[in-house]
Amino acid sequence: MAEQRTVLGTDAREVLDFELMSLYQRVARAVQVAWELGVWQALLAEARSAERLAADLGFDEEMTRRLLRVLASTGLAWHEPDGTVRLTQAGRDAFDPDSPVYYGDGLAHAATVAAGWNALPELLRGGLGARRGGGPGDHRTFVMAMQDYSIRGRAQWLAGNIDLTGRRHLLDLGGGPGTYSFALLEANPELRATIFDLPQTEPLARDNAARYGLAERVAFRGGDYDQDDLGGGYDCALASNVLHGAHHGSGARLKRLAAALEPGALVIIQDFVLDDDGNGPLAAAMFGMYVGVFRVEEMFAIMAEAGLLQPTLRARGAAGSALFTGIVA
CATH class of the missing domain: 1.10.10.10 (Winged helix-like DNA-binding domain superfamily/Winged helix DNA-binding domain)
Incomplete structure (x- = not known):
């Protein structure tokens, strides 16, 4: 039968x-x-x-x-x-x-990533320890490649799916060039932002803020987001592409972020995330090959462990990303 x-x-x-x-x-x-x-x-x-x-x-x-x-x-x-x-x-x-949609740094970074994929046979035989190439490369190129990628629709998509009405101070964890913050600032005129990233990122982020006429509304705090004080007074936060699977210490990172926020603060998470059945999206699976990736249920789990309430999957992006929100207890 x-x-x-x-x-x-x-x-x-x-x-x-x-x-x-x-x-x-x-x-x-x-x-x-x-x-x-x-x-x-x-x-x-x-x-x-x-x-x-x-x-x-x-x-x-x-x-x-x-x-x-x-x-x-x-x-x-x-x-x-x-x-x-x-x-x-x-x-x-x-x-x-x-x-405004320059892509030169994006191309340079893509070539670095391609070098890592060329070494895939070695990775399969020897594990992550055998990895060569495919890392971030030159710091400036890497940071500004994130600008190139996000300005071509990703930042606009994020801002269009998040309501920050009434929020005053955003912490952008690992915000790099600040492009996502700038989109949220433009959509919310009363909002200001603090970008937390490595100290050498500061001149890039400040130059970028000035380019968009937002220098007066953007502060920068330099340090290691897994070790250093994140500051305080934030009623919302963005963690965009900084929670790359369990082996990256993502759960502890999210707990540190939540602890730096005021009660009732909104936490926005954007990252490459697999469906729970593990069958895609393809871009998320590709990203996870060399970096790391959560499934949706795993992202919800670390959000709960960080004490976030109302964990919600807000939207799926065309490039394999997922947009989550939660509220600090």
């Missing part, structure tokens, strides 16, 4: 397209190498032919011509009838450091 089928038990997810996966892996590498070797930067300065670009950068002319065909096919560049290649507006937006 055939097994009884069920609607809810049917796996109807969209399956990964292997051909597209292979294609995008190669496209990503071409775009990253073009940044690493100064191709995008040269095209930002002016349109160039393959012959001139090869001469300017010391490349092989034929391989340069082939690369430019790939770059023009991404929509970030355009082949002109005279044989030169220029950046499109999307390309200028991505590679001009003065652009």
